[in-house]
Amino acid sequence: MNIAAPQASALQDDSIEQPLLSVRSLTRYYGTRIGCADISFDIWPGEVLAIVGESGSGKTTLLNCISTRLPPTSGTVSYSMRDGVLHDLFKLREADRRFLLRTDWGFVHQNPADGLRMAASAGANVGERLMAVGDRHYGHIRETAIDWLDRVEIDAGRIDDQPRAFSGGMRQRLQIARNLVTAPRLVFMDEPTGGLDVSVQARLLDLLRGLVNDLGLAVIIVTHDLAVARLLSHRMIVMKDGRVVEQGLTDRLLDDPQAPYTQLLVSSILQG
Amino acid sequence: MNAQQRTSTYNFAYLDEQTKRMIRRAILKAIAIPGYQVPFASREMPMPYGWGTGGVQVTAAILGPNDVLKVIDQGADDTTNAVSIRKFFERVAGIATTTKTSHATIIQTRHRIPEVPLTAGQVLVYQVPNPEPLRFLEPRETETRKMHALEEYGLMHVKLYEDIARNGHIATTYAYPVKIEGRYVMDPSPTPKFDNPKMHMSDALQLFGAGREKRIYALPPHTQVVSLDFEDHPFEVQRFDKPCALCGAEQVYLDEVILDDRGNRMFVCSDTDHCESRRAKGYRGELGGAQ
Ligand SMILES: Nc1ncnc2c1ncn2[C@@H]1O[C@H](COP(=O)(O)OP(=O)(O)OP(=O)(O)O)[C@@H](O)[C@H]1O
Ligand SMILES: [Mg+2]
Secondary structure, three states, X not given: OOOOOOOOOOOOHHHOOOOOEEEEEEEEEEOOEEEEEEEEEEEOOOOEEEEEEOOOOOHHHHHHHHOOOOOOOEEEEEEEOOOOOEEEHHHOOHHHHHHHHHHOEEEEOOOHHHHXXXXXXXXXXXXXXXXXXXXXXXXXXXXXXHHXXXXXOOOHHHOOOOHHHOOHHHHHHHHHHHHHOOOOOEEEEEOOOXXXXXXXXXXXXXXXXXXXXXXXXXXXXXXXXXXXXXXXXXXXXXXXXXEEEEEEEHHHHHHOOOOHHHHHHHHHHHOO | OOOOOOOOOOEOOEOOXXXXXXXXXXXXXXXXXXXXXXXXXXXXXXXXHHHOHHHHHHHHHHOOOOOEEEEEEOOEOOOHHHHHHHHHHHHHHOOEEOOOHHHOOEEEEEOOOOOOOOOOOOEEEEEOOOOOOOOOOOOOHXXXXXXXXXXXXXXXXXXXXXXXXXXXXXXXXXXXXXXXXOXXXXXXXXXXXXXXXXXXXXXOEEEEEEOOOOXXXXXXXXXXXXXXXXXXXXXXOOOOOOOOOOOOOOOOOEEEEEOOOOOOEEEEEOOHHHHHHHHHOOOOOOOOOOO
16 A cells, blocks of 8 residues: 655645545444444545544544544444545555555544653654654744744744643644654544633634634544534534434534434533 | 583573573574564563663573674773673683674673674673663653554654754754664663664674563664655764874763762773774874874
8 A cells, every 4th residue: 555645735636526524334342332323424535524422422432543643343434545545544554554544644632641752742743743744854844833833833942842841732733743744634522622612622723623614624522512512513413311312504404403312412511 | 712611500691491482582583573672571680770780691592612702881891781781691601701893692781882893603682671662752652662562662752852842953862763664663771862774784693682571572684774864854973073182082982981979081092992002003092192
């Protein structure tokens, strides 16, 4: 398999005719307990999909299966690689899968410590993926890191500080920069604003929305916060007990929910 | 030396034959896959781990009755560690020992490679405390094994990046990581980076034993060994301003010796055999005395 080094991400003509990622009948059991069951959907280049649902509804399980971090019990996940062909991800060699994860994909964890190297400097955190794909020019790596810190509103003067010395919001922004530096086409996020104060959340969401628009990123974001889904996503999947109860365009779904469970969810947030 | 006075209560070279065979199998595997860390069932040796039990086990496994053994610690044959290991093998194997690099068939070392180029047929055995070059940023053993298997070595450059960011240059001076035959990244043990170029395409066989960590790895003769670096911060060995104060040697690794409590110091060869051989041939440095 030949996976080209990532270039600037864009909606290329040939990639628009087929989904970027295609999930079919995806099921994951933990023993006899259902993690998620019989999930199918497509995501297109540049599209933001929110997966919402209450705690324990299977959002993280689904996200981890799609991103190949967790093997599903059954079902398939196919991805349109840069060769333009849809590949079954669980039939790829592990080396190719891991390469994909650190080049063409990003994964933003709820807890930044899970996605950052806390003992390495901010610059090294951003530069790691560049070095992983073979950049061997210190000056270039550093320049790129400074540029990315700027884009996520971290002062360049902090480049040699470790994320330990950063606030929660800064850590999360650093984690985002670290993921975006290789211009991925698809980014997975699990409750990226989860542990943050409300005002810090708002700023991060604003930043995320800007980056996603500018870069034409496709994003699959897990959240239990419908406000986050409304602000960021084009489309939504509502989950309950491991299954999809409703999916559709975010505006339509929030304004006119069909499933009783979604109606309940929407009304509960409206009532605050 | 007292080659005939082997203590007969031990098997030759202390380890039993079965253990030696097990270690030799690990060594053969290591030679077949240069730079790859082969796990082995490290045995308790009659000395503490910090004393190079990995190197001692490798030496014990390859030693034959006609071998001539040299043991160095930081380049010197006369430190406590080197002397004890040499005595140990004299006692349990009854073999001949030497301090002369060129006379030795096996050289066990901690922290240095001799200055005189090693020759075909010689074996250099390194005592290794930490065999895993990726451990610095990745504590999980399962993960580092996978990274080696999949050639995911970006982390090594993260380490060098941090070095430059902090110091303005690559400040790693020992245990400087190398890539073997374009494949495995390897920790050369805590030798100074000055010695890295000597590993490259050496005529000798190089074996590395880590006792506590239970790993053996190897460089067969004529193996490509490249020190990692950046295009704009290329690998460089340490340079010394002056030659050895005793023998006048240049382009050798020097140790600093404090001469008095008023801050006077001199720099002398860390390879004591090299220094003595040169002085025997009449070479003198500025503090080397009259010829
Ligand atoms: N490692 C595991 N072992 C066993 N059961 C698990 C495991 N992880 C999740 N589950 C179960 O699978 C179901 C879905 O869990 P999951 O973590 O995917 O939900 P979630 O929607 O992400 O919840 P939250 O909003 O609390 O993060 C739950 O019933 C959970 O208890
Ligand atoms: Mg979750």
